[in-house]
Amino acid sequence: MAKGQTQQVNPLTEKLRLRLDEDQLTNCMRCGFCLPACPTFAETGLEAESPRGRIALMKAVTDGIMVPDQAFEDQMNHCLGCRACEPACPAGVKYGQLIEQARDAIEDHKEHKPMVKVTRHAAFKTVFPHQNRMKWLGRGLKFYQKSGLRSVAHATGAMKLFPKHLRDMEKILPDASGRGVAELIGDHHPAKGEKIATVALFRGCIMDVLFTETNIHTVELLTEAGFEVVIPREQNCCGALLTHSGEAEGARELARRNIKTFKDAGVDYIVSNAGGCGALLVEYDHLLHEDPQWRDDAVWFAERVIDISELLVRAGRKLDFSPNSDRKKPVRITYQDSCHLRNVMRSADAPRQLMRQVEGAQFIEMKNADRCCGSAGIYNITQPAMAGQILDHKMGHVEATEASYLLTSNPGCLLQMKHGIEEHGLSGQMKAVHIVDFLHGQLKK
Numbered sequence: 001m002a003k004g005q006t007q008q009v010n011p012l013t014e015k016l017r018l019r020l021d022e023d024q025l026t027n028c029m030r031c032g033f034c035l036p037a038c039p040t041f042a043e044t045g046l047e048a049e050s051p052r053g054r055i056a057l058m059k060a061v062t063d064g065i066m067v068p069d070q071a072f073e074d075q076m077n078h079c080l081g082c083r084a085c086e087p088a089c090p091a092g093v094k095y096g097q098l099i100e101q102a103r104d105a106i107e108d109h110k111e112h113k114p115m116v117k118v119t120r121h122a123a124f125k126t127v128f129p130h131q132n133r134m135k136w137l138g139r140g141l142k143f144y145q146k147s148g149l150r151s152v153a154h155a156t157g158a159m160k161l162f163p164k165h166l167r168d169m170e171k172i173l174p175d176a177s178g179r180g181v182a183e184l185i186g187d188h189h190p191a192k193g194e195k196i197a198t199v200a201l202f203r204g205c206i207m208d209v210l211f212t213e214t215n216i217h218t219v220e221l222l223t224e225a226g227f228e229v230v231i232p233r234e235q236n237c238c239g240a241l242l243t244h245s246g247e248a249e250g251a252r253e254l255a256r257r258n259i260k261t262f263k264d265a266g267v268d269y270i271v272s273n274a275g276g277c278g279a280l281l282v283e284y285d286h287l288l289h290e291d292p293q294w295r296d297d298a299v300w301f302a303e304r305v306i307d308i309s310e311l312l313v314r315a316g317r318k319l320d321f322s323p324n325s326d327r328k329k330p331v332r333i334t335y336q337d338s339c340h341l342r343n344v345m346r347s348a349d350a351p352r353q354l355m356r357q358v359e360g361a362q363f364i365e366m367k368n369a370d371r372c373c374g375s376a377g378i379y380n381i382t383q384p385a386m387a388g389q390i391l392d393h394k395m396g397h398v399e400a401t402e403a404s405y406l407l408t409s410n411p412g413c414l415l416q417m418k419h420g421i422e423e424h425g426l427s428g429q430m431k432a433v434h435i436v437d438f439l440h441g442q443l444k445k
Contacts, residue, residue: 012068015105016061020098025062027093028055034085034095039372039390040078048075051085051095058102073110076102078386080379081244082339082372083279087346096344097286100243107246124247128205128237129254131180138209139178146175165384172418173210180208181215187231189223196226196315197268202258202305204277204411205237211411217440218273218308224443225316227269234261240280243287244377255284256294259301270304271311273436275338275410276377278345281305307341308436309350309409320444322359330362333438334403336394336417337370338410351409351435358442367397373408375416387416395420398430407435 034051035041041050048057054075060066076099083096112120127133144150153159159167177184181203199222203215222229235258239251258281262270272278280287282305288298312319333355342348348370355363373394374380374387398406398420406421408414417432 010067012105012109013061013064015109016058016068016102019101019105020058020062021094021101022062024094024098025055025059027091028052028059029091030056031090033088033090037084037088039080039082039084039374040386042371043386043389043393049078051079051089051093054079054102055093055095055098058098068106073106076106078383080339080372080374080376080390082376083343084339084370084372086343100246100248103244103246104248105246120245120247124242124245124250128241129250131205131208131236134205134209134237135178135180138176141173141176141209142178145173163384165381165388168419168423169381169415172415172422176209177212178209179212181212181219182231182233184212185216185219187233189219189229191226191228192223193226193317195228196317198228198230198266199269199271199311200262200265200267201229201231202235202238202262202270202272202277202281203231204272204274207274207277207411211414211434214273214411214434214436217436218271221308221312221319221436221440221443222271222316225312225319227311227316229271230265230267232261232265238277238280239287240276241377243280248287251280252287252291255287255298259284259288259294259297262301262304263297267304269306269311269315270301271306271308273308273409273434275307275341275345276412278305278307279340279343282345305345307345307347307350307409309354310345310347313350313353319357319439321354321357321361321439321442322444323442330360331405332362332364332401332403333358333405333407334364334366334398334401335369335435336366336373336398336406336408336413338408338413339370339372339376341409342370351407354435354439355407358439361442364401364403366401366403368394369397373413373416373420375410375412377412380412380416380419391416391420391423395424395426399424399426404430405438406430406432407438408432409435 038050047053061068079099085095219229237254239254242251282302284298285302288294374390380387406417414434421430421432
């Protein structure tokens with residue numbers, strides 16, 4: 001290099017140095033406890049497909065040992081973000097935060113093709129941040145499902161224009177709704193019997209248009225257990241899909257709006273029925289830790305977030321799960337953990353406690369129930385090959401339970417399990433159901 005010249009630093013390297021938490025990078029002891037917990041490492045056996053390997057790649061870039069190329073970007077995006085490595089880590093490395101910081105830097109640096117850019121803008125800036133637009137999306141999907149357009153699309157072969165993994169997802173989508181839970185049943189519901197606490201339902205964006213009935217059942221379980229329920233109408237998307245896709249600033253803006261809305265409601269708990277949403281909501285304090293104006297309110301919010309199963313077990317009045325119909329033999333049920341509910345919200349036992357309380361039901365613990373199903377937000381759309389490989393192995397364990405019901409606590413997992421049941425020819429013997437819907441159906445009437 002000639003005298004007076006300065007070495008030019010790769011722009012992505014600079015962004016990664018600014019975004020990545022140096023303390024978390026150096027906390028990794030390279031012990032390897034994360035390796036058996038990682039689904040992509042289990043599938044490939046490659047060091048780079050493990051949390052330890054990805055952290056080593058991040059560290060090599062920030063130390064100037066390697067230049068981040070397309071292979072580096074692909075490896076960061078190949079992570080499921082299931083965060084199963086975190087409970088396994090003896091040093092307590094916050095790997096989930098590192099991978100999201102890396103993706104945020106990559107997204108800030110990357111120049112997408114025009115079609116990808118338009119799609120991302122439509123999803124992350126035009127639709128998801130606005131609840132009313134999500135309802136219009138729900139109305140459009142409902143029209144497609146109910147008007148005959150869906151039948152025409154299948155009969156004419158028009159669906160073949162889409163990739164197979166998208167066709168598979170379209171087949172198992174539940175009936176959409178253009179009206180959310182608050183519009184259908186109102187936004188205030190008194191507790192039955194003596195009130196234990198006042199809770200606010202986080203209704204979600206996708207949950208409210210594709211799983212509206214689950215939200216309604218959530219309200220009814222909570223009131224039955226002694227909670228007064230409010231549903232703040234000004235709430236919006238949690239921002240989870242944005243953070244997973246490198247749109248951190250958009251997620252922070254959504255978080256600010258939600259914090260104000262729920263703080264104004266003055267509730268004791270903020271209840272989630274979607275593990276993916278709950279995992280980000282409970283980390284709003286981290287998401288906004290550099291924002292002095294919102295830092296304290298973010299802590300207030302995060303401290304009150306709780307999954308419905310956890311709240312029912314920890315504080316609710318015990319529910320009577322003894323349906324009126326007499327069962328000739330116990331119905332077999334099994335459970336697929338929501339990764340984010342288990343690994344971030346650290347709630348694995350509460351759903352199982354509730355399932356074991358159901359009279360006439362036999363709970364069968366599935367092998368590797370704690371391992372990701374391959375849904376991981378929109379991973380099964382962006383990384384269909386690896387998602388399909390993981391799902392195929394998962395379904396072997398599902399089938400071995402011989403269960404009639406496969407329960408889960410997250411909408412993405414539920415759709416992935418429905419897809420797995422369809423793909424493996426199990427539709428006649430097994431049904432995938434959200435745990436809330438199953439428990440609601442078992443309440444003594």
